[in-house]
Amino acid sequence: MRNMASDLSAAAAKSYQEQHGFLPKKWLSGGPGTSQNRIVLHLTWQASMFNSLSNSVDCCQLKERMFQPITSRREETLLFAKNFLQHPKMLGSLIPSSRFLVDRLLGKIDWGRAKVIVEYGPGVGTITAHILRRMGPNARLVVFEMNQDFVRYLRRSFPDPRLDVVHASAENVQAELARLDLGGADYIISGIPFTTMPEELRAKIMRESRQALNPGGAVLVYQFTRAVLPYLRACFGQISQDFEPRNILPARLFYCTHESA
Numbered sequence: 001m002r003n004m005a006s007d008l009s010a011a012a013a014k015s016y017q018e019q020h021g022f023l024p025k026k027w028l029s030g031g032p033g034t035s036q037n038r039i040v041l042h043l044t045w046q047a048s049m050f051n052s053l054s055n056s057v058d059c060c061q062l063k064e065r066m067f068q069p070i071t072s073r074r075e076e077t078l079l080f081a082k083n084f085l086q087h088p089k090m091l092g093s094l095i096p097s098s099r100f101l102v103d104r105l106l107g108k109i110d111w112g113r114a115k116v117i118v119e120y121g122p123g124v125g126t127i128t129a130h131i132l133r134r135m136g137p138n139a140r141l142v143v144f145e146m147n148q149d150f151v152r153y154l155r156r157s158f159p160d161p162r163l164d165v166v167h168a169s170a171e172n173v174q175a176e177l178a179r180l181d182l183g184g185a186d187y188i189i190s191g192i193p194f195t196t197m198p199e200e201l202r203a204k205i206m207r208e209s210r211q212a213l214n215p216g217g218a219v220l221v222y223q224f225t226r227a228v229l230p231y232l233r234a235c236f237g238q239i240s241q242d243f244e245p246r247n248i249l250p251a252r253l254f255y256c257t258h259e260s261a
């Protein structure tokens with residue numbers, strides 16, 4: 001556990017620095033040893049704290065996870081962490097989103113009009129599970145995931161006829177919705193790391209998302225920084241913002257619609 005935590009910690013520090021361009025001062029100051037050691041120590045503590053946190057989440061969320069009979073929270077956590085070590089840029093986060101972030105994000109959705117919902121980057125299905133629980137019996141959810149391990153895991157964990165797991169990048173949203181005979185999306189929920197992807201891909205995903213929206217539809221984006229805001233502004237007429245501190249890392253939320261401000 002100690003070695004794993006320290007591997008995770010070093011990778012987390014690397015990813016944090018890539019996303020934010022710096023490491024927080026408190027990770028670098030106080031106590032003996034080199035800066036590198038202090039970062040690893042701090043993040044080792046974070047990783048072990050997360051481990052105990054995810055154990056308690058096990059009990060609290062047991063009932064809600066009844067539609068995931070074959071897999072467990074521990075399996076999800078390990079699968080996510082393993083994939084983060086292999087593809088830190090593609091995942092952009094060491095651990096899945098917190099329940100607080102999920103609630104704040106999904107609280108923006110009018111479930112009565114959510115007939116076609118799209119999710120980008122479901123990972124191990126942390127948000128997917130809650131969307132499926134809240135959406136109507138005739139609504140459809142299409143998730144786009146590039147990571148083969150996650151795709152396999154999602155297909156096994158969520159045998160729900162309302163769900164389509166597409167093994168493709170978000171940039172294919174229009175083509176895939178057409179293939180599934182779904183027309184446009186009422187909501188697109190995006191958890192993909194926009195700041196670490198190539199400019200051209202980011203622009204294409206935003207353009208495709210905007211075009212895939214039904215009239216009155218919205219794109220909900222969560223990120224760890226505000227760096228994505230100028231790109232969202234270039235594409236959407238109106239953007240409202242929110243913040244959820246109870247997440248590792250604290251998250252920024254952007255609610256984007258076609259209507260001009």
Ligand SMILES: C[S@@+](CC[C@H](N)C(=O)[O-])C[C@H]1O[C@@H](n2cnc3c(N)ncnc32)[C@H](O)[C@@H]1O
Pocket residue numbers: 090091092093095096097120121122123124125126127144145146147150168169170171191192193
């Ligand atoms: C930070 S994780 C989010 C996981 C989950 N939604 C959560 O909130 O816990 C980002 C996910 O986006 C996926 N991803 C990255 N780029 C993508 C793209 N262009 N299209 C679809 N998925 C992508 C990664 O494989 C990863 O599963």
